[in-house]
Amino acid sequence: MKRPILIHPDPRLKKLCTPVDDLSDELRTLADDMLETMYDAPGIGLAAPQIGVLQRVIVLDCVKEEGAAPRPLVMFNPQIVASSDEMSTYEEGCLSIPDQYADVERPAQVKVAWLDRDGNAQEEEFDGLWATCVQHEIDHLDGKLFIDYLKPLRRQMITRKMQKLKRERARA
Numbered sequence: 258m259k260r261p262i263l264i265h266p267d268p269r270l271k272k273l274c275t276p277v278d279d280l281s282d283e284l285r286t287l288a289d290d291m292l293e294t295m296y297d298a299p300g301i302g303l304a305a306p307q308i309g310v311l312q313r314v315i316v317l318d319c320v321k322e323e324g325a326a327p328r329p330l331v332m333f334n335p336q337i338v339a340s341s342d343e344m345s346t347y348e349e350g351c352l353s354i355p356d357q358y359a360d361v362e363r364p365a366q367v368k369v370a371w372l373d374r375d376g377n378a379q380e381e382e383f384d385g386l387w388a389t390c391v392q393h394e395i396d397h398l399d400g401k402l403f404i405d406y407l408k409p410l411r412r413q414m415i416t417r418k419m420q421k422l423k424r425e426r427a428r429a
């Protein structure tokens with residue numbers, strides 16, 4: 258089931274999310290809903306707080322080649338266990354901040370540990386767009402948005418645009 262995506266500013270997007278303990282069917286259904294919502298948007302990642310669920314769950318699929326096999330990843334309790342000194346800059350966007358893009362610098366490679374949908378511990382090193390995306394998603398679980406890396410004036414301008422967008426959507 259597709260779920261509505263919260264738009265910034267929203268207090269739920271600023272909360273520290275809680276780790277999941279036991280993997281339940283309810284949590285697997287949540288992950289399936291998140292993947293459906295992400296692919297429909299379309300986006301390359303989604304974090305549970307973006308649909309109003311304050312638990313540490315993210316999904317991502319950064320395969321972008323046309324016709325390539327998709328790689329849907331579901332991560333419960335994802336943790337960055339190592340980051341490269343090398344940095345890389347990507348123009349980031351966010352489904353909770355529609356149509357706004359800005360360069361963000363982050364570690365170019367990260368090693369991530371997580372629980373998969375069967376509760377098995379996984380660990381993998383990511384680079385390129387995958388590294389950027391997984392860091393962007395884990396930030397969401399800590400109440401952090403990509404605009405928090407921008408200068409205050411730029412961030413304020415984007416927030417005002419989003420307030421206006423939300424007002425217009427509420428009237429429509």
Ligand code: GNR
Nearest residue numbers: 300301302303349350351352393
């Ligand atoms: O769809 C998305 N694209 C994107 C592009 C560059 C860096 C990060 C992202 S994540 C974003 C989807 C989203 O908002 N996930 O939280």
Ligand code: NI
Nearest residue numbers: 350351352353
């Ligand atoms: Ni986002």
